[in-house]
Amino acid sequence: MIHLLVSANMNHAAVSLVSGLIRSYRDHFDCSHVMFDAIDRTRRDKRPYATVYSMFISCFLEVRMINEALDFISRMLLLGLSPSSKACNSVISLLLGLKQFARAWELLAQFGCSNTILVSLFVNSFCDEGDILLASKLLFSMRDYGSKPDVVTYTMLLNALSKRGNVREANALLYKMTETGVTPDIVSVSVVIDGYSKLGRWDKALNVLRKSGFRPDIFVYNSFISTLCRVGCVVEATELFDEMCHVGLSPDCHSYTAIISGYCNIANMSRARKYLCEMLKKGFNQGIVTFTVLIRGYCKARDLEEAEYLLRLMLVDRIQPDIFIYNALIDGHSKNGNMHKAFEWLDCMKKMGVSPDITTYNIIIHGLVRKGFLRESHQIVDELVRRGFCPDQFTYTNIIDGYSRGGNFREAFLIWCYMSEKGIQPDVVTCSALLNGLCKAHRMEEASALFQRLLYAGLKPDRIVYNDLIHGYCNEGNIPEISRLINMMLRERIYPDAMTYRSLVKAFEKNRAEHALEHAATAIKKLLSKNGVCI
Known part of the structure; x- marks a missing residue:
C-alpha cells in the first residue's frame, strides 16, 4: 500500500500510514528490521523504494527513534541508495542536538562532506558549544571536503565571535568573506556592528557600516x-545627525527626540532648545516622550521654573503628564532641598489621577x-506600606544613610537588621552608607568588621567603599592598613585615584613624615609595580 501511494504521488497519505505503523509497532522487538524487510520484499523499482525509506527515517526521527533511523540509513547505503537530503539534515541535526558529534560526523562522512548545509550545522553546533577554534577550523577546511561556506555559515561564526567580545577577529573574518568571494549581507554586517556597539566602540561600528556598501536608512541612523x-x-x-541630513535623509520625530534627549542628559538646554525649535519648524508636534525628555533636562539643569512651564503647556495641549514627568519634578525640588514644593507636586499628581509608585516615595524619602x-x-515609609508597596533596598539605604550621617548608628543597625528580616539583602551601596558614617566617626574597628561582613556576603567593594575605609585609617595614620587595602583594590583591578592619594598623604603627615607627598607617591608606585600595573 505504501509503495502504491508513493507511485501515485500521494506522499502525504503514505507518510500518514508510515507514521501510524511506527507508532503501533515502536515497542515491537527489532521493528526497524521487520519494516525494512517488508519494504524490500514488496518493492517494484528503485525510485519509490528510496523515497519510502526516507519517509521511514523522517517518521522515526519524529518519535525520537534515532537508532532505528540510523539502521535504515546504514542498510540503504549498503544497497547503494541515499536517503533524501531532508532526512540526512534531520538525523544529523538531531545527533548534534544530542551532542553526539562523533556519530554525526561519521554519518556526514558516509554521505560525503560536499553538502554545505550539513557542514554548516556542525559549525553552528561548535559555536553554540563555545568551541570557536574548532568551528573556525571546520569553516576554513570546508573547501577541502568539496563544499563551499556560504554567507549563513560565515554569519554563524561572526555571531559567536561577537558575542564572546572577539570583535576584532569578527571584523577580520568579515573582510575574509569578501576575499573568498562570499558577499556579506546586512545580517552578517549587523552582527559585527552590534559587537562593536556593545563594547562602546561606536567609531568602529560606524566604520564597518560605511565600508560595507549598505546605505544606512533613517532607522539605522536613528538607532545609532x-x-x-x-x-x-x-x-x-x-555628527551622525548632520551626516544623515547631508546624505539627503530627513530627520523624523524620533531623530529630533533622540538628539534633544542627548543634550538634556548633559544639561545643555540651549542646544536642546535649538533642536526643539528646528523640530517644531518642520511641523513635528511635541509628544509626551519629547516633553518628558525636556522636563527631565530642565530639572537636571536646576531650571525648575521652565520645567513647570512645560508641564502646564502639556495640559494646555491636552497631553496628560505621566508618572515619569511628575517624578522628575518632585526629584528636582527634592534635590534643591525644597520639600514643600515636592509635596505640592505629590498632591497635584494624586489629584490628576496619577498614583505615586515606589520611585516617587523613594525620592521623597531621600529628600x-x-x-x-x-x-x-519613617512616616512616608508607613504610607508606602499602607498603599501596598514594599520598601526596597533604595528605601532602607536612604534611611540608613541619614542615621549614619547623624551618628545614630544604633538606629542605622536596627534598620539594617530589619532589612534582613524582610528578606532584603543589603548591597554595596547600603554598606557604603553605613561604612562612611563609621569612618567619619573614627569607629574603625566597627567599620573593619562591617567590611569583612561585606566580603563574606560575596559583595564586591567598589572604589567608594575602599576610599571611605582608607580615609578612615588615614586619620589614625595607619599606613600598613592603608597599603593592605590598596593591594586589595589592585587585585580587583580597581585603581587608586586622587582621593586615595590625598588620604595616603594625610596618613604620612599624621606620622610626621617629611616630604609626605613624595612618600605617598613612592608608596603607590611600589604597590602598583608589585601588582604588575605598568606605571
Whole structure:
C-alpha cells in the first residue's frame, strides 16, 4: 500500500500510514528490521523504494527513534541508495542536538562532506558549544571536503565571535568573506556592528557600516543616534545627525527626540532648545516622550521654573503628564532641598489621577533624609506600606544613610537588621552608607568588621567603599592598613585615584613624615609595580 501511494504521488497519505505503523509497532522487538524487510520484499523499482525509506527515517526521527533511523540509513547505503537530503539534515541535526558529534560526523562522512548545509550545522553546533577554534577550523577546511561556506555559515561564526567580545577577529573574518568571494549581507554586517556597539566602540561600528556598501536608512541612523546619546556620546551623535541630513535623509520625530534627549542628559538646554525649535519648524508636534525628555533636562539643569512651564503647556495641549514627568519634578525640588514644593507636586499628581509608585516615595524619602527629617521619612515609609508597596533596598539605604550621617548608628543597625528580616539583602551601596558614617566617626574597628561582613556576603567593594575605609585609617595614620587595602583594590583591578592619594598623604603627615607627598607617591608606585600595573 505504501509503495502504491508513493507511485501515485500521494506522499502525504503514505507518510500518514508510515507514521501510524511506527507508532503501533515502536515497542515491537527489532521493528526497524521487520519494516525494512517488508519494504524490500514488496518493492517494484528503485525510485519509490528510496523515497519510502526516507519517509521511514523522517517518521522515526519524529518519535525520537534515532537508532532505528540510523539502521535504515546504514542498510540503504549498503544497497547503494541515499536517503533524501531532508532526512540526512534531520538525523544529523538531531545527533548534534544530542551532542553526539562523533556519530554525526561519521554519518556526514558516509554521505560525503560536499553538502554545505550539513557542514554548516556542525559549525553552528561548535559555536553554540563555545568551541570557536574548532568551528573556525571546520569553516576554513570546508573547501577541502568539496563544499563551499556560504554567507549563513560565515554569519554563524561572526555571531559567536561577537558575542564572546572577539570583535576584532569578527571584523577580520568579515573582510575574509569578501576575499573568498562570499558577499556579506546586512545580517552578517549587523552582527559585527552590534559587537562593536556593545563594547562602546561606536567609531568602529560606524566604520564597518560605511565600508560595507549598505546605505544606512533613517532607522539605522536613528538607532545609532539614540544609542550614542544614551551613553553620553552627544558630539558623535550630532555628527551622525548632520551626516544623515547631508546624505539627503530627513530627520523624523524620533531623530529630533533622540538628539534633544542627548543634550538634556548633559544639561545643555540651549542646544536642546535649538533642536526643539528646528523640530517644531518642520511641523513635528511635541509628544509626551519629547516633553518628558525636556522636563527631565530642565530639572537636571536646576531650571525648575521652565520645567513647570512645560508641564502646564502639556495640559494646555491636552497631553496628560505621566508618572515619569511628575517624578522628575518632585526629584528636582527634592534635590534643591525644597520639600514643600515636592509635596505640592505629590498632591497635584494624586489629584490628576496619577498614583505615586515606589520611585516617587523613594525620592521623597531621600529628600527628607538629606534635610535631616528622619521621623518624617519613617512616616512616608508607613504610607508606602499602607498603599501596598514594599520598601526596597533604595528605601532602607536612604534611611540608613541619614542615621549614619547623624551618628545614630544604633538606629542605622536596627534598620539594617530589619532589612534582613524582610528578606532584603543589603548591597554595596547600603554598606557604603553605613561604612562612611563609621569612618567619619573614627569607629574603625566597627567599620573593619562591617567590611569583612561585606566580603563574606560575596559583595564586591567598589572604589567608594575602599576610599571611605582608607580615609578612615588615614586619620589614625595607619599606613600598613592603608597599603593592605590598596593591594586589595589592585587585585580587583580597581585603581587608586586622587582621593586615595590625598588620604595616603594625610596618613604620612599624621606620622610626621617629611616630604609626605613624595612618600605617598613612592608608596603607590611600589604597590602598583608589585601588582604588575605598568606605571
